[in-house]
Amino acid sequence: MSIGNSPESPEDDRNFPADDRDSIGRALQQARVAAGLTVEEVSASTRVRVPIVHAIEEDDFSRCGGDVYARGHIRTLARAVGLDPASLIEQYDAEHGGRPSPTPAAPLFEAERIRPEPRRPNWTAAMVAAIVAVVGFVGFTMFNGNDVRGNGAVAEGPAPAPKATTTPAKPKPARPADPKPVPSESAIAAVPQDKVTVKLTATDDKSWISAKAHDGKLLFDGLLNAGESKTFQDDERIDLILGNAGPIELYVNGKKIEDTFESGQVERLSYTKGDPQAG
CATH class of the missing domain: 1.10.260.40 (lambda repressor-like DNA-binding domains)
Structure with missing residues (x-):
């Protein structure tokens, strides 16, 4: 007589179906x-x-x-x-519970705004201006007083001669304006030659971006929304991680990178002053 089910009981297989x-x-x-x-x-x-x-x-x-x-x-x-x-x-x-619902990224990755420091009043310049004004007023008063004391009576002079009519001068032909320079194809074409410059633009979707300098300093780590751009510079190298590389338009040292990235694809990239080059 046996008590309970044996380890080899077929009921165990019915209760726990295996995922092959x-x-x-x-x-x-x-x-x-x-x-x-x-x-x-x-x-x-x-x-x-x-x-x-x-x-x-x-x-x-x-x-x-x-x-x-x-x-x-x-x-x-x-x-x-x-x-x-x-x-x-x-x-x-x-x-892992399916794809998470998107969360608003603006409160998490809002770009830092540089607040200008309030200007302090320049008291030195104000005092100098006040002194100049006082000296000028005193000199003007003294000059007018001497002029009045030296000319007690106003001498009558001859009546002014009538002004001769003059023929109006012919207007000079307008000088043609200098032609405006034609803008270059890229707004960042004139980048510094002694630095590496990287510009990222999210075209039609958001992307998670991480950018580091050659010494490991974190330049940016956050979300780049559609239509936004970020530009990074370093003396030697910039390392990038693109969490969603598909919508990213990438310029390196003023030249567009023609690599085609796919949506959802993670890209790890590094660029120096001699780039762009493949990869």
Whole structure:
């Protein structure tokens, strides 16, 4: 006589149906191995760092920096190893609660406004002006007093001769105005040659932007809404992370970068004074 159900009871299988789908990380790893690629080769072709590739293949998405970046990394790695990104993104959303509803970004990433300091009154200039006015008034009074004492009577002179009529001068022909210079094709064409200048414009959608100088100093980390632009300069190098690279129009040192980015794609870029160059 047995008490309870045995471990091999078929009722356990009925209560816990198994999901025979591979995890996202295992699917990416198997596809990479089948394609004959190493983690370093995938990292070089996708610009996703090696530690992040390893973490994703172990189904650890905490190093991606958020759901938006995780989806972008999954999409990029799937294309690199020949998988369909849509099914993996759908599986990620199902396992992590779906796409979050968009939140208004203006209160979070409002651009800093520089407030001018109030000007202090220049008392030195005011005192100098007052002294000049007093000296001028005294001198004017003394000059008029001497003139009145020296001329007790006004001598009558001859009547002024009538003014001769003069022929009005012919108007000179108007000098043609100098032609205005023709504007250049790019508003930032004349950028400094001793610096690297990067300009980002969000054309039709918002994008998460991170920009750092060559010494690691954070120049900007926030949201760039549609129609907004940001310009960054550094003496040596500027490192960029574009969270949603599709809507970004990019100018480097006054020249437009012709790379075609896709919506939702995460791009990590670096530019120096000698750029633009491919990648």
